[in-house]
Amino acid sequence: MTDTMVKAQGDISAARDDIxxxxxxxxxxxIVLDDAGKIAMVNRAxxxxxxxxxxxxLGQDMSLVLGPGGERPLSREIRENMNGKAAxxxxxxxxxxxxxxxxxxxxxxxxxxxxxxxxxGIVCVAIxxxxxxxxxxxxxxxxxxxxxxxxxxxxxxxxxxxxxxxPMNGVLGMVDLLLETDLSAKxxxxxxxxxxxxxxxxxxxxxxxxxxxxxxxxxxxxxxxxNVRRVVNDVIExxxxxxxxxxxxxxxxxxxxxxxxxxxxxxxxxxxxxNLVGNSVKFTEKGGxxxxxxxxxxxxxxxxxxxxxxxxxxGISAEKRxxxxxxxxxxxxxxxxxxxxxxxxxxxxxxxxxxxGGKIGVESAxxxxxxxxxxxxLEKGLGERFSEREKTASPFEWRISxxxxxxxxxxxxxxxxxxxxxxxxxxxxxxxxxxxxxIISQWGCQVEVVYNGREAIExxxxxxxxxxxxxxxxxxxxGYEAARIIREWEQASNHPRTPIxxxxxxxxxxxxxxxxxxxxxxxxxxxxxxxxxxxxxxRYIGKPEKSMNRGKA
Numbered sequence: 001m002t003d004t005m006v007k008a009q010g011d012i013s014a015a016r017d018d019i020x021x022x023x024x025x026x027x028x029x030x031i032v033l034d035d036a037g038k039i040a041m042v043n044r045a046x047x048x049x050x051x052x053x054x055x056x057x058l059g060q061d062m063s064l065v066l067g068p069g070g071e072r073p074l075s076r077e078i079r080e081n082m083n084g085k086a087a088x089x090x091x092x093x094x095x096x097x098x099x100x101x102x103x104x105x106x107x108x109x110x111x112x113x114x115x116x117x118x119x120x121g122i123v124c125v126a127i128x129x130x131x132x133x134x135x136x137x138x139x140x141x142x143x144x145x146x147x148x149x150x151x152x153x154x155x156x157x158x159x160x161x162x163x164x165x166x167p168m169n170g171v172l173g174m175v176d177l178l179l180e181t182d183l184s185a186k187x188x189x190x191x192x193x194x195x196x197x198x199x200x201x202x203x204x205x206x207x208x209x210x211x212x213x214x215x216x217x218x219x220x221x222x223x224x225x226x227n228v229r230r231v232v233n234d235v236i237e238x239x240x241x242x243x244x245x246x247x248x249x250x251x252x253x254x255x256x257x258x259x260x261x262x263x264x265x266x267x268x269x270x271x272x273x274x275n276l277v278g279n280s281v282k283f284t285e286k287g288g289x290x291x292x293x294x295x296x297x298x299x300x301x302x303x304x305x306x307x308x309x310x311x312x313x314x315g316i317s318a319e320k321r322x323x324x325x326x327x328x329x330x331x332x333x334x335x336x337x338x339x340x341x342x343x344x345x346x347x348x349x350x351x352x353x354x355x356x357g358g359k360i361g362v363e364s365a366x367x368x369x370x371x372x373x374x375x376x377x378l379e380k381g382l383g384e385r386f387s388e389r390e391k392t393a394s395p396f397e398w399r400i401s402x403x404x405x406x407x408x409x410x411x412x413x414x415x416x417x418x419x420x421x422x423x424x425x426x427x428x429x430x431x432x433x434x435x436x437x438x439i440i441s442q443w444g445c446q447v448e449v450v451y452n453g454r455e456a457i458e459x460x461x462x463x464x465x466x467x468x469x470x471x472x473x474x475x476x477x478x479g480y481e482a483a484r485i486i487r488e489w490e491q492a493s494n495h496p497r498t499p500i501x502x503x504x505x506x507x508x509x510x511x512x513x514x515x516x517x518x519x520x521x522x523x524x525x526x527x528x529x530x531x532x533x534x535x536x537x538x539r540y541i542g543k544p545e546k547s548m549n550r551g552k553a
Contacts, residue, residue, distance in 0.1 A: 029095070029105070029126040032112075037062065040121065049128065051098035062124075067096045095126065104133045153212070164205055166429050169527040171198050173435030176530070202527060207344040210271075214351040221355055225381035226266035228259050228305065232291055235273045239281055239289075246281070249288030259295055261381035262303060268352050269376065272360075273307065275345035276372045280311035287312025287369070296375060303380055304358075308373040316364040324362065325350040349374070421445045421541050424468040426456035426482070427503065428475055436469065436503075439533055451475075453482030460486055460498055467540050470520065471503045479503075480518040487519035499540040503528075 029049055032041040039057050047054060050065065057064065093107040105126035112121045175195045183191060213219040232252045243250045273291065280289040289311045296304040316324065325346045353360045357377035364370035423445050427433050437447045448463075450456050452474040460468065470479040483500050490497055501522045502515035512523040521540070524532055 029124075029128075031062075031065070031124040031126075033062065033122040033124065035121060037122075039065075046126075049095060049097070049103055056098075065095055066093060092129070093126070104129050165202075165526045166432065168198065168202055168205070170429060170432045170435055172202070172527045173432065173439065177435065177438055207348060210348050211344055211351070214348070214355075219355070221265040221268060223263060223265065225261055225263050227261055228293060229254065231266050231270050231273070232293060234270060235277055235291065238274065239277055243281055243289070246285070248281070248284050248286065250277070250281070250291075251288065252291045252293070254291075254293035255295070259293060259305065260298075260303065262305070262378040263381040264356065264376065264378040268356070272349045272352050272374060273309070275349045276309040276374075279345065279372070280309055280313060280370070283370075284311045284313035298380070301380055302377065304375055304377050306373060306375050308371055310369065310371040312369045315366045315368045315370055316362065317366040321362060321364060325360065418444055418542060421466045421537075422464070423447050423537075424456065424459055424463075424465045424498075425449045426451075426453060426468065426470045426474065426479065428452055428471060428473075436533075439530055440537070443534075443537065445537070453477030453479055456482050457485055457489075461489060464496075465498055467499045467501065467537065469501050469503050469524070469536075472515065479520070480514065483515075483519040501536055501540075 026043055027045055029046040030041075030043040031039055031046055034040040039060050039062065042054060042057050046057075050057075091107050093105055095103040095105050097103065106129050107124065107126050109122050109124040112123055172195070175191055175198065178191050179188065179195065210219065229252075232254065236250055236252060239250055277289060277291065289309060292306075292308045292310065294306050296306045298304070350360050353374045353376060358375035360372070360374035362370060362372050421444075423440055425433070425436050425440070425447060427436060427449065428451050433449045437449055440447050445466075448459060448465075450459055453470070454477045456468065456470060456479075457477075459465075470483060472479040479502060483502075486498070486500065489495065499522070500520045501524055502512075502520045503524055503526060504512075504515065515523050522536060524536060
């Protein structure tokens with residue numbers, strides 16, 4: 001052997017040793033398999049991880065490392081791809097140590113190549129992801145804890161909603177009935193003051209619950225045809241008396257020809273306008289408020305409308321405009337401020353506008369008034385579907401009219417013998433019981449009141465009723481369970497279906513779907529208005545000949 005050949009062999013051996021040293025010094029696990037799928041080489045990191053000596057691993061199957069069965073997918077891939085150029089990257093696997101422990105790893109392998117030629121063998125690389133898995137477990141526990149806290153908050157607010165709204169229903173109902181009796185001027189003034197105070201309390205409660213529903217992602221929008229002009233008129237009518245008493249005007253400016261009948265949520269749109277106009281009335285001492293509506297852009301089926309509420313009030317400085325749409329933020333947060341409020345109206349308005357695909361903002365200068373504006377994206381409605389009455393109807397009235405047609409109820413007088421109708425009311429609150437009964441009785445209906453779901457079941461199985469109003473939360477048996485049992489009994493006995501209407505104070509969860517899923521036919525949230533009770537009776541029984549007295553219950 002010549003000196004040149006000896007030197008070449010030495011260089012090759014040295015290079016091999018260098019490569020081996022490099023491979024063994026890699027901090028990730030590296031395992032080389034031969035063409036039979038046996039371990040041909042391992043680096044130092046692999047030995048340290050698994051606790052084996054090198055000779056204990058060489059020539060062994062990968063099942064020693066990946067565990068019984070763990071090597072099967074790998075062996076199959078090796079057989080199928082040994083002559084190809086396939087690679088397998090970043091699969092989570094588990095390494096098994098000599099002492100019986102486990103190590104989660106991110107596992108990759110590739111067929112070895114030399115140029116275009118395939119060298120029999122597989123290179124496997126694994127990265128220890130123990131810390132990552134531990135972090136993921138901590139994050140998962142944190143996520144579960146946060147979700148549990150959110151659920152607890154939602155349940156608490158739902159329970160508080162029920163506990164507050166139920167007595168509020170009784171207060172508003174009894175005060176409303178009181179106002180329909182013969183009172184002295186002094187007594188009527190006191191009753192009106194009590195009614196306004198109760199309404200203010202209810203508005204605050206609604207604001208808190210709306211914000212909570214939005215934050216929890218549980219507030220959904222309706223999708224119905226409505227008249228924008230009517231929504232604006234409703235808002236003006238709502239503030240007409242207060243603005244007149246303050247000596248300020250309130251008016252609308254809108255191009256009716258350019259604003260079509262639209263499809264969306266008129267109640268939530270009205271809520272935004274009420275919040276903005278209410279603020280303007282509160283902070284305007286002279287001059288007045290103008291509500292403007294214009295079409296920003298429109299397509300064949302969609303339209304973007306811009307609403308603005310301009311006032312001649314005290315205005316807002318640039319500094320105080322910062323964060324004005326954030327929850328619990330007020331332009332004047334001092335304890336000596338002249339004007340009250342929870343600071344939730346604008347925050348809720350921003351969230352509602354966002355849900356309707358729009359934006360909201362304010363332009364103002366201190367002492368020069370303010371203009372609050374917002375845009376909403378709506379679909380164009382089917383204007384030809386509206387009668388003349390419906391074109392001028394309130395959003396609530398149109399919603400009822402639409403629902404009536406969907407159920408095939410025309411509501412014409414004389415459809416049913418109204419004076420002989422029998423109504424069952426299941427309500428556990430002793431104050432609400434006479435209030436609801438009095439409201440229904442004024443239309444000539446016979447009313448029977450029961451205390452819980454079990455009594456409601458017994459009553460319906462014993463007697464025939466035209467409709468049943470069922471409170472959702474009652475002692476012994478709630479309305480959901482009672483409705484399910486009633487529906488099962490009706491089906492088993494071939495008994496005619498009794499319409500069941502949920503009386504729900506659970507406004508936080510807004511579980512209309514839960515009511516319908518239990519077998520109820522409709523949903524009446526507390527506190528409800530007399531017009532809503534009237535609409536329910538009209539929808540399922542027929543139209544009373546006596547016109548209803550508008551009010552709250």
